[in-house]
Amino acid sequence: MKFANRMEELKPSDIREVMKMIAANPGTISFAGGLPDPNLFPSEEIRVATDKVLKENSSIALQYGLTLGRPSLREKITKLMAREGVKATIDNIAVTTGSQQAITLSTMMFLDSDDVIITENPSYLGALAAFKPFETSFVGVNGDDEGMLMDELEEVLKNTPKAKMIYVIPNFQNPTGRTWSLERRKKLIEIASKYDLPIIEDNAYGEVRFEGERVPSIKSLDTDGRVIHLGSFSKILSPGLRVGWVCADKDIILKYELLKNASDLQSAELAQMQIDEYLNENDLEEHLNKIKKVYKERRDLMIKVIKEEFPKEAKYYYPEGGMFVWVELPSHINTRDLLKKAIERKVAFVPGGSFYPKGDCESSLRLNYSTMENDKIVKGIKILAELLKESI
Amino acid sequence: MKFANRMEELKPSDIREVMKMIAANPGTISFAGGLPDPNLFPSEEIRVATDKVLKENSSIALQYGLTLGRPSLREKITKLMAREGVKATIDNIAVTTGSQQAITLSTMMFLDSDDVIITENPSYLGALAAFKPFETSFVGVNGDDEGMLMDELEEVLKNTPKAKMIYVIPNFQNPTGRTWSLERRKKLIEIASKYDLPIIEDNAYGEVRFEGERVPSIKSLDTDGRVIHLGSFSKILSPGLRVGWVCADKDIILKYELLKNASDLQSAELAQMQIDEYLNENDLEEHLNKIKKVYKERRDLMIKVIKEEFPKEAKYYYPEGGMFVWVELPSHINTRDLLKKAIERKVAFVPGGSFYPKGDCESSLRLNYSTMENDKIVKGIKILAELLKESI
Numbered sequence: 001m002k003f004a005n006r007m008e009e010l011k012p013s014d015i016r017e018v019m020k021m022i023a024a025n026p027g028t029i030s031f032a033g034g035l036p037d038p039n040l041f042p043s044e045e046i047r048v049a050t051d052k053v054l055k056e057n058s059s060i061a062l063q064y065g066l067t068l069g070r071p072s073l074r075e076k077i078t079k080l081m082a083r084e085g086v087k088a089t090i091d092n093i094a095v096t097t098g099s100q101q102a103i104t105l106s107t108m109m110f111l112d113s114d115d116v117i118i119t120e121n122p123s124y125l126g127a128l129a130a131f132k133p134f135e136t137s138f139v140g141v142n143g144d145d146e147g148m149l150m151d152e153l154e155e156v157l158k159n160t161p162k163a164k165m166i167y168v169i170p171n172f173q174n175p176t177g178r179t180w181s182l183e184r185r186k187k188l189i190e191i192a193s194k195y196d197l198p199i200i201e202d203n204a205y206g207e208v209r210f211e212g213e214r215v216p217s218i219k220s221l222d223t224d225g226r227v228i229h230l231g232s233f234s235k236i237l238s239p240g241l242r243v244g245w246v247c248a249d250k251d252i253i254l255k256y257e258l259l260k261n262a263s264d265l266q267s268a269e270l271a272q273m274q275i276d277e278y279l280n281e282n283d284l285e286e287h288l289n290k291i292k293k294v295y296k297e298r299r300d301l302m303i304k305v306i307k308e309e310f311p312k313e314a315k316y317y318y319p320e321g322g323m324f325v326w327v328e329l330p331s332h333i334n335t336r337d338l339l340k341k342a343i344e345r346k347v348a349f350v351p352g353g354s355f356y357p358k359g360d361c362e363s364s365l366r367l368n369y370s371t372m373e374n375d376k377i378v379k380g381i382k383i384l385a386e387l388l389k390e391s392i
Numbered sequence: 393m394k395f396a397n398r399m400e401e402l403k404p405s406d407i408r409e410v411m412k413m414i415a416a417n418p419g420t421i422s423f424a425g426g427l428p429d430p431n432l433f434p435s436e437e438i439r440v441a442t443d444k445v446l447k448e449n450s451s452i453a454l455q456y457g458l459t460l461g462r463p464s465l466r467e468k469i470t471k472l473m474a475r476e477g478v479k480a481t482i483d484n485i486a487v488t489t490g491s492q493q494a495i496t497l498s499t500m501m502f503l504d505s506d507d508v509i510i511t512e513n514p515s516y517l518g519a520l521a522a523f524k525p526f527e528t529s530f531v532g533v534n535g536d537d538e539g540m541l542m543d544e545l546e547e548v549l550k551n552t553p554k555a556k557m558i559y560v561i562p563n564f565q566n567p568t569g570r571t572w573s574l575e576r577r578k579k580l581i582e583i584a585s586k587y588d589l590p591i592i593e594d595n596a597y598g599e600v601r602f603e604g605e606r607v608p609s610i611k612s613l614d615t616d617g618r619v620i621h622l623g624s625f626s627k628i629l630s631p632g633l634r635v636g637w638v639c640a641d642k643d644i645i646l647k648y649e650l651l652k653n654a655s656d657l658q659s660a661e662l663a664q665m666q667i668d669e670y671l672n673e674n675d676l677e678e679h680l681n682k683i684k685k686v687y688k689e690r691r692d693l694m695i696k697v698i699k700e701e702f703p704k705e706a707k708y709y710y711p712e713g714g715m716f717v718w719v720e721l722p723s724h725i726n727t728r729d730l731l732k733k734a735i736e737r738k739v740a741f742v743p744g745g746s747f748y749p750k751g752d753c754e755s756s757l758r759l760n761y762s763t764m765e766n767d768k769i770v771k772g773i774k775i776l777a778e779l780l781k782e783s784i
Contacts, residue, residue, distance in 0.1 A: 001590050001618060002556065003647070004504050010650040038451035046454065047446035054442060058435035062630035064427055097489055097634075097656040104655050108525055112396050113505065129654045133500055164394065198393050226393060238454035240661035242489075255395070258402040262521045263496050264489040268660050269632035 006133045013129055014354035021343050029380035031367040032348040034174065034323055038371075040291050041238055042282065049277035050270075057273065065269040067261040068253065069095025069245070073276040077245050080231060084206065085220030092247050094256040097267045099204055099232040099244035103130040105259045106165065106200050106228060106246075111136045115164040118156060120148050122355030122364070124174045124202065127167055139163070140357040145317075147180030150187045157195045165198050170218055172205040172322025175355045175366040179320055185218045192226055202230045207288055209321035210296040225249035233275055235323070236288060241271040295323065298369040301377050309385035313392050323370040326352070328363065333391050335365045341387050347380045398525045405521055406746035413735050421772035423759040424740040426566065426715055430763075432683050433630055434674065441669035442662075449665065457661040459653040460645065461487025461637075465668040472623060473639050476598065477612030484639050486648040489659045491596055491624040491636035495522040497651045498557065498592050498620060498638075503528045507556040510548060512540055514747030514756070516566045516594065519559055531555070532749040537709075539572030542579045549587050557590050562610055564597040564714025567747045567758040571712055577610045584618055591619045599628050599680055601713035602688040617641035625667055627715070628680060633663040687715065690761040693769050701777035705784050715762040718744070720755065725783050727757045733779050739772045 015032065022028045053061050068074070074090040081088040096102040103126070111117065113135035119127065121140025131138055139160060141153045148168060157163055168188070170180040180188075192199050201218040219229035225248070232244035246256050260266070302325055306316050315328045329335065335351040342348060352364025369377060407424065414420045445453050460466070466482040473480040488494040495518070503509065505527035511519065513532025523530055531552060533545045540560060549555055560580070562572040572580075584591050593610045611621035617640070624636035638648055652658070694717055698708050707720045721727065727743040734740060744756025761769060 001588055002502070004500065004502055004507075004556075006504075007501060007647060007650075010647075010654070012650065013653065016653075035456055038455045041450060041454045043446065043450035043454065047443065047450065050446060051439065051443055054435065054439035058433060058439065059430035060632075062433045062435065062438065062632040063430045064626075064631045097659075101656040108396065109399060110394070110396055112398075115396075126657065133651060133654050164396075196393055234456075239456045240452075240454040242656065242658070242660040255399060255402075258399075258404065259525060261405065261408075262402070262525050263655070264493040264634065265518065266634070267489075268634040268663055271660055271663065 006135050009132050009135070013125060015125060015350055018339065018348055018350055022348050025343055025346055028343065028346045028348050029372060029376045030348045031369065031372065031380060032350050033368055033371060035371050036235055036239065037294065040294060042278070042287050045282050046238065046274060046278055049281060050274050053270065053273045053277050061270040061273050063269060065266055067257050067266045069093070069267060070269070070272045070276060073272045076276060076279050077231065077247070081229070081247050084203065084217035084229070086217060086229065086247060088247050091250045092253060094246045094253050094260060095267050095272060096244045096246060096260065097264060098234060098239070098242045099202065099230045100126055100130060101263070102230045102244055102246045103127050103200070103202070105256055105263065107131050107134050107136065108259050109255055110165040110198055114162060116160050116162045118153065118163050118166040119357055120168055120173065121357060122175055122352060123167065123357065124169060125354050127202065128357060138357040143176070143178065145178060147178065147184035148188065150184065150191060153191055157191065163195070163197060165200060166192055167200045167202065169202045169204070171203055171215070172208065172319050174205070174322070175324055175350070175352065176326040177317050177319025177322055177324045179215060182215050185215065186221055188218060189221055189226065193224065199227045200230065201227055204230070204232045204235055205322035207236050208292060208295060208323070210292055210299065212320045219247060225252065228252065236284070236291070237275060237278065241274060243267060243271050243275055295370050298372070298374070298377060299325070301374055302367065302369045302381060305378055305381040309382055311385070311389050311392050314388055323368050325367045325369060327365050327367065329365070329388070330392060331363045334362045336362060338365070338387060338391060342384060345383050345387070347383045349384070398527050401524050401527070405517060407517060407742055410731065410740055410742055414740050417735055417738055420735065420738045420740050421764060421768045422740045423761065423764065423772060424742050425760055425763060427763050428627055428631065429686065432686060434670070434679050437674050438630065438666060438670055441673060442666050445662065445665045445669050453662040453665050455661060457658055459649050459658045461485070461659060462661070462664045462668060465664045468668060468671050469623065469637050473621070476595065476609035476621070478609060478621065478639060480639050483642045484645060486638045486645050486652060487659050487664060488636045488638060488652065489656060490626060490631070490634045491594065491622045492518055492522060493655070494622045494636055494638045495519050495592070495594070497648055497655065499523050499526050499528065500651050501647055502557045502590055506554060508552050508554045510545065510555050510558040511749055512560055512565060513749060514567055514744060515559070515749065516561060517746050519594065520749060530749040535568070535570065537570060539570065539576035540580065542576065542583060545583055549583065555587070555589060557592060558584055559592045559594065561594045561596070563595055563607070564600065564711050566597070566714070567716055567742070567744065568718040569709050569711025569714055569716045571607060574607050577607065578613055580610060581613055581618065585616065592622065593619055594622045596622070596624045596627055597714040600684060600687060600715070602684055602691065604712045611639060617644065620644065628676070628683070629667060629670070633666060635659060635663050635667055687762050690764065690766070690769060691717070693766055694759065694761045694773060697770055697773040701774055703781050703784050706780055715760050717759045717761060719757050719759065721757070721780070722784060723755045726754045728754060730757070730779060730783060734776060737775050737779070739775045741776070
C-alpha cells in the first residue's frame with residue numbers, strides 16, 4: 001500500500017521521546033512538559049457544573065450540535081476577547097478542539113503545498129507539527145526581548161514569494177517566554193499589510209500574566225481583518241476538555257466552519273456546556289489569580305536558583321507570565337547530549353533544537369515551572385547547574 | 393489575503409441547508425437528520441459515571457493525556473472489535489474525535505492531491521466533505537442489495553491509476569441502508585489486494601442491527617493489514633462526546649498517532665473516561681437492545697406506511713438496521729424541488745443528490761426514522777406520499 005507523500009515528513013515529536021525517557025526513569029524531576037498543574041484545576045466546580053448540565057440538559061449535552069460551537073459559550077468567549085481589546089460578536093468566534101486544531105485549520109485555510117509559513121525562531125513545537133502534514137515549509141525569524149525582529153521579517157518576506165501566513169505567539173512565547181512590545185505588534189501588522197498576509201496570533205498563555213501591564217493583542221490593532229486570534233481554555237481551566245477558539249472576521253469564521261465540519265463535525269457539546277456552566281457560576285478572575293499566584297512563586301524560585309547556581313555563560317530569559325524559562329548556552333554545548341546526562345541524574349527538560357524550524361540551534365533548552373513543587377525546582381535546577389558547569 | 397486552493401472547493405453541506413429550512417419552519421416533521429434519539433441516551437448512567445470520574449480522578453480527566461487515547465478505553469474497544477470478528481490489542485486502536493476525524497486522518501494518510509478515492513455510489517455525505525479539503529477526487533461505484541458491484545469496481549480500478557483508497561460502509565449504509573453480503577466483502581478484499589489499495593471500512597451503524605445475522609466485518613477477513621476499520625460511540629452511546637476509533641495494524645496506528653497529534657493532540661480525556669466508566673458499570677448489550685427496539689418499531693412503521701401510501705413507482709430499500717430508508721423515484725423527479733414543496737407542508741428529508749460523488753442523480757431521497765415519534769412518522773410519510781403522487 002502506498003502512503004501519501006506527507007507521511008514521509010512526519011516523525012514522533014522530540015517531546016514525546018523525552019516523555020518516554022522520563023517514563024523509563026520514575027522519580028525524574030521534569031521540567032520538560034508544558035502542562036498546567038492538575039492540583040490547580042477547579043475540579044469540584046467543574047464537577048458541580050457538569051452534574052447540573054447532565055441533570056438538566058443531557059439530551060442537548062450528549063447530542064450533536066452546531067459546528068461553530070454553542071452560541072452561549074461563544075458569547076462568553078467574546079468577553080474574553082474584550083479583555084484582549086477586541087470587539088467581537090459570536091459571529092467572530094469558532095470553537096475548536098483545542099487551539100491545536102485551530103492551528104491545523106488555519107494551515108488548511110491559507111497554505112497550498114510548497115507554500116511557506118513565517119514563524120518566530122524558535123517557535124511552538126506543536127505548531128511546527130501541525131504545519132508539516134500540509135507539505136508546507138517554514139522560515140523562522142529571529143527575535144529579541146521586544147519580539148520578532150522586523151527588519152529580518154521584511155528581508156525574509158522580500159525573498160520568500162511563497163510566504164502565505166505569519167504565525168506568532170506574542171505573549172509569554174513558547175518556548176522563550178518572551179512578550180512582544182506594542183510597537184513590534186504594530187509594525188507586524190504594517191508589514192503583513194504590505195505583503196497582504198494573514199497573521200495567526202496564538203494566545204494560549206495571554207491570561208497567565210504575573211506582573212506588568214497587558215499589552216494590547218495584535219487582533220485589537222487589526223483594522224482590515226488580517227489577524228486571526230487563537231485562544232484556549234487549556235491553560236486557564238483544563239486541557240482535557242479540548243476546547244479552544246478562533247476569533248476572526250465573520251467571513252473567515254464561515255470558512256473555518258467548512259473546514260471544521262469536514263474535520264470532526266464539531267467539538268464535544270458536553271465539554272462546551274461544562275465550561276459555559278462553570279463560567280456561569282464561578283469567577284474566572286478569582287481562579288486565574290489562584291493559578292497565577294502559584295506559577296509566579298514557581299517562576300520566582302526557578303529564576304532565583306538559576307541566578308545563584310547556573311554558570312554565567314548560561315543566558316536565561318525572564319518571563320512575565322506563562323510557563324517557561326528559556327536558557328541559551330554557548331554554541332558548543334549540545335543540549336540533546338546534555339539531556340541524556342540529566343536523565344541519568346533524574347532531571348528532564350526539552351532540548352531547544354526541537355523548537356527551531358530549521359533545527360539549526362542545538363545549544364538552548366526549555367524549562368517548564370508550572371508543574372513541579374518548590375523543593376523539586378530547587379533540587380532539579382541545582383543538578384542542571386552542576387551538569388552545565390561540567391560541560392561549559 | 394490569498395486562501396488556499398482547497399477553499400474554492402468547499403461549500404456548506406446540503407444537509408446544513410435543509411436544517412436551516414427546517415429551523416425557519418418550526419413544527420416541521422424531519423426525516424432529514426441522522427441523529428440518534430436523545431430520549432434514548434443513557435443520560436442518568438452517564439451522569440453517574442461522570443460524577444465518579446470527576447470525584448475520583450479529576451486531575452487525570454481534566455489534564456492532557458495520550459494521543460492514541462486511554463489504554464483502558466482502547467482495551468474495551470478491542471472487545472467491541474471482537475464482536476466484529478476482529479482480534480485486536482490496544483496497539484491496534486487509536487481513539488479519534490468521532491469517526492469523522494478518522495475519515496479525515498485516513499485521507500491524509502493515503503491521498504496526495506489529485507489522487508482518487510473509490511466510494512459507493514451513493515455514499516456518506518460527511519465522508520465526501522472530509523475528502524474534499526485534500527483536493528482529491530472520488531469515483532462512486534454502483535451497488536445492489538449485496539453491496540458494491542465488483543465488476544464495476546474492477547473496471548473503475550483498471551481505468552483509475554490514481555485510485556489510492558476504497559471507502560465503504562458495509563453495514564446499513566448511509567444513505568441506502570444496505571448491508572453487504574459476505575461474498576461481496578471477500579471479493580472486495582481480493583480486488584483491493586490485486587490493486588494494493590487500503591480499504592476504509594466505516595462501521596458507524598454496525599451495532600444497530602434489528603434482525604438477521606451479523607455479517608463478518610471486512611476487517612475480520614483481512615489477512616494483510618489492508619483494512620482500516622472505523623468505529624464510533626456516536627450511534628450507540630452519545631455523539632456529543634465525540635469519541636470514535638480506528639482499528640488497524642500496529643504500524644498504521646503509529647501513523648495515525650502522528651497525524652492525530654498534529655491535528656488536535658488528543659481526544660478529550662474526560663469524554664474517554666466517561667465512556668470507560670459507563671462501560672465498567674453498565675451492560676452495553678442491554679442499552680443496545682433498548683435503542684434497537686425503538687428504532688426497529690420506527691423502521692417497521694415507516695416501511696409499513698411507505699408500502700401503503702407511496703406510489704408504486706417509488707422504490708424503497710428495506711434496511712435490517714441503522715437509521716435510514718432510501719427511496720428511488722423515476723428519474724424525472726428532482727427531489728430538491730420536491731423538498732421545497734415538502735417544507736411548505738412541514739415535512740423534511742435529504743435529497744439524494746447530495747450523496748452522489750458526481751451529483752449525477754437527483755431523483756432519490758433519504759428518510760431518517762431514528763428521531764421521530766410514531767404519529768409523526770405516519771403523518772409525515774402520508775404527506776410525502778401525496779406529494780409524490782402529485783409529482784409522478
